[in-house]
Amino acid sequence: MADAIEQQQSAGTHVASSPGQTRRVVASSFLGSTVEFYDFLLYTSAAAVVFPSVFFSGLSPEMGIASFATLAIGFVARPVGSMVFGSLGDRLGRKPVLVLTMVLMGLVSTGIGALPSDDSIGAAAPVLLIALRLVQGLAVGGEWGAATALSLEHAPQRWRATLVAVVSTGAPAGSLLASAAMGTAAALTGPAFLDWGWRIPFFASAVLVLLGLYMRSRVAEAPQFERAAKSATLLRAPVRVIFTRHTAALTRVSIAILTAFVIQGVIVSYALNYAVADGLPRDRALFLLTLSSVVGIVVQLGAGVAADRYGRRTLMLVGTAGTAVLAFPMFWALDTGSGWGVFWCFTLGHGITQAVLVACVGSFVGEMFPTAVRTTASGLGYQLAGSIGGFSSVVAAALVAWTGSIYSVALLLLVVAVASTAAVLRSRETRGHHLPD
Numbered sequence: 001m002a003d004a005i006e007q008q009q010s011a012g013t014h015v016a017s018s019p020g021q022t023r024r025v026v027a028s029s030f031l032g033s034t035v036e037f038y039d040f041l042l043y044t045s046a047a048a049v050v051f052p053s054v055f056f057s058g059l060s061p062e063m064g065i066a067s068f069a070t071l072a073i074g075f076v077a078r079p080v081g082s083m084v085f086g087s088l089g090d091r092l093g094r095k096p097v098l099v100l101t102m103v104l105m106g107l108v109s110t111g112i113g114a115l116p117s118d119d120s121i122g123a124a125a126p127v128l129l130i131a132l133r134l135v136q137g138l139a140v141g142g143e144w145g146a147a148t149a150l151s152l153e154h155a156p157q158r159w160r161a162t163l164v165a166v167v168s169t170g171a172p173a174g175s176l177l178a179s180a181a182m183g184t185a186a187a188l189t190g191p192a193f194l195d196w197g198w199r200i201p202f203f204a205s206a207v208l209v210l211l212g213l214y215m216r217s218r219v220a221e222a223p224q225f226e227r228a229a230k231s232a233t234l235l236r237a238p239v240r241v242i243f244t245r246h247t248a249a250l251t252r253v254s255i256a257i258l259t260a261f262v263i264q265g266v267i268v269s270y271a272l273n274y275a276v277a278d279g280l281p282r283d284r285a286l287f288l289l290t291l292s293s294v295v296g297i298v299v300q301l302g303a304g305v306a307a308d309r310y311g312r313r314t315l316m317l318v319g320t321a322g323t324a325v326l327a328f329p330m331f332w333a334l335d336t337g338s339g340w341g342v343f344w345c346f347t348l349g350h351g352i353t354q355a356v357l358v359a360c361v362g363s364f365v366g367e368m369f370p371t372a373v374r375t376t377a378s379g380l381g382y383q384l385a386g387s388i389g390g391f392s393s394v395v396a397a398a399l400v401a402w403t404g405s406i407y408s409v410a411l412l413l414l415v416v417a418v419a420s421t422a423a424v425l426r427s428r429e430t431r432g433h434h435l436p437d
Contacts, residue, residue, distance in 0.1 A: 021220055025154040026163050028215035029147040032102060033170025034177065035208045036140050039109050041178035042201055043133070044269075046112075047071055049186070050198045054117045055126045070133045075390040077137025078383040083239050085142020086376030090238040093229075094150040094375060095221045097142055102216065104139035106209030108132050113202030145379020148362045152435060153222035153371075161312055161431070164362035165304020171358060172293040172300070177208075179290060224435060228371045238376040246369060246377055253365045253381040254388075256423035259320050260357035261389020262416045266409050267349035269393035271334050274406065275342045288343045295351035296358075303359035311431040312364040316424045319357035324417035326353060331410040367430035374435075 047070060089097040111132050118125040147167065155163045181201035188197040228234055235241055242250060268289065275285045307315040326348050334345040361382065369377040392412070399408040 022154050022156070022163070024215060024219050025151055026166055028098070028212060028219050029151045029167040030170045030173075031208065031212035031215055032098060032143055032147050033167055034174040035102065035105055035170075035205065035212055036143055037171045037174030038178045038181075038208060039105055039136065039174075039205055040140070041175050042109070042182060042205070043074070043112070043136070044071065045178065045182045046198060046202075050194065051129070053194055054198075055115075055129050057118055070130055072391070073130060074133050074137035074140070075387045077134050078141035078387055079380060081138035081141025082145055082379035082383040083141075083376060084138065086145045086379045087238050089142070089146040089149065089375030089379075090373055091234055091236070093221050093225055094146045094153075095216065095219060097146040097375070098150065098216050098219075099213065101139040101143040101146070102209055102212050104135060105143070106206050106213075108136040108139065109202045109205035109209075113199040113205075141383045142379065144382050145375045145377075148366045148378050148382075149225075149375045150219070150222050152363065152366045152374075153224040157432075157434065159308060160367070161307035161360065161363040162301075162304040164366070165300050165307070165359040168304075168358050168362060169297050169300050172296050172355075176290065176293055179286065183286070224371050235372045238373045242373050242377050242380065246373065249368050250377060250381050250384075252423050252427055253368055253378075254384045256316060256320070256420050256427060257357065257361050257365065257382065258385045258389055259323050259413075259417045259420040260354050260361060261386050262392045262413060263323065263349050263354040263357075265389055265392030266396045266413055267330070267346065267354070270396040270409065271331075271342075271345055271349070274400075275334060275337075275345075278337045280337065280339065280342055284339060285342065288339065289346050289350070291343065292346035292349075292351035295347055296355035299352055299355035300359040303356045304363075307360050307363060308431065311429045312360050312367070313424060313427060313429045313431075315356055315360045316364055316427075317421060319353050319360070320417050320420040320424055322356070323349075323353045324414050324421060327410045327414040327417060328407065330413075331406050335406050363430070364427075367433070367435060368427070371435065 051070070085097050085101060088100075112129065115128055115132070116125060148164065151164050151167050152160055178201070181204055182198070185197040185200055186193055272285055272289055276282050303315055303319075330345045330349050333341040333348075335341070362378075365381050366374060366378045396409040396412065399412060400406060402408070
């Protein structure tokens with residue numbers, strides 16, 4: 001048996017870990033994804049309803065946009081984090097990076113929860129908030145690539161997309177937890193919420209982080225990385241190699257997955273605000289968005305299984321081409337102003353088309369790159385698309401202000417989906433292939 005495994009390794013084929021080890025890897029990566037999106041949505045919610053009063057109270061209401069500007073800092077930091085931590089993951093191992101990024105995410109959330117208001121420490125409060133947001137962006141930027149590489153390299157070949165799709169369900173799970181935590185805190189009456197209630201969900205992030213660290217301490221390093229280390233095929237400068245030898249692939253995968261992030265901006269963020277401004281009660285709108293997240297979890301799991309059976313490229317095309325076809329119908333449903341219309345907008349966009357894409361992104365991107373640059377390249381491709389897509393809600397608002405029509409946002413989504421479809425068509429299928437060394 002040992003000889004057979006040695007022969008497989010020398011031939012460059014992929015040898016999966018034991019089922020127990022694979023389960024631990026998937027569970028720890030799922031928790032990492034959950035923490036990432038829990039912290040992301042928590043910060044986004046607080047930037048809207050808490051930070052303008054707590055950290056930017058000296059500014060006029062018109063300048064409350066400074067709170068939202070801190071969101072942009074996190075998006076800009078993510079690609080940098082993917083290169084910094086990705087290089088460490090490709091040189092030192094995936095596991096150390098996953099432990100380090102999770103510790104940093106936990107420290108940042110706890111630090112934000114404990115940060116004094118500007119009434120207490122003046123201008124130092126927003127400065128410290130910006131610094132914490134920057135560190136958070138760097139850590140999140142490094143976490144995804146390492147988690148994806150570790151999961152792919154531990155998984156059996158015929159179940160790679162399925163198991164990575166399980167990891168991706170940490171996104172809606174984290175979003176649901178964040179919504180529940182902030183919603184519960186917001187139920188406090190009087191000044192209690194702004195005084196101390198909003199801090200509790202940030203402290204609660206530490207519990208998720210501790211659980212995640214426990215899981216990651218029981219995970220072994222990826223076997224494919226260890227094989228590369230023994231054969232001395234690791235690179236001293238993965239980033240340089242990516243920009244000299246893998247630029248075309250990096251550009252292609254970033255465009256291919258961009259639609260998933262633009263949907264996040266124009267449906268989960270902009271469409272939600274539009275529905276509330278159009279008269280739908282905020283609690284009802286949030287409930288409908290939560291329902292679409294539940295649908296998304298089921299769809300993601302099904303799409304992962306389908307990607308292992310029919311191919312990653314096929315499922316990516318379903319998501320991108322489906323978004324192009326449904327772009328105008330989704331915004332027509334939103335524009336009706338009815339609860340059912342908003343529900344179908346959220347469900348078609350967030351619960352189905354985005355869920356199909358998110359389920360396949362990890363395997364589609366990670367399987368494109370060799371072991372020596374997999375953490376850096378896949379993380380950078382993902383974070384570049386995420387950073388560009390992160391500004392889509394702002395672009396959507398500007399388009400509506402300029403054109404006076406909600407259908408200008410549908411046109412934006414259509415154009416992006418067509419570009420993503422073209423990029424997917426130019427990509428190769430990786431189902432049934434061993435991970436490249």
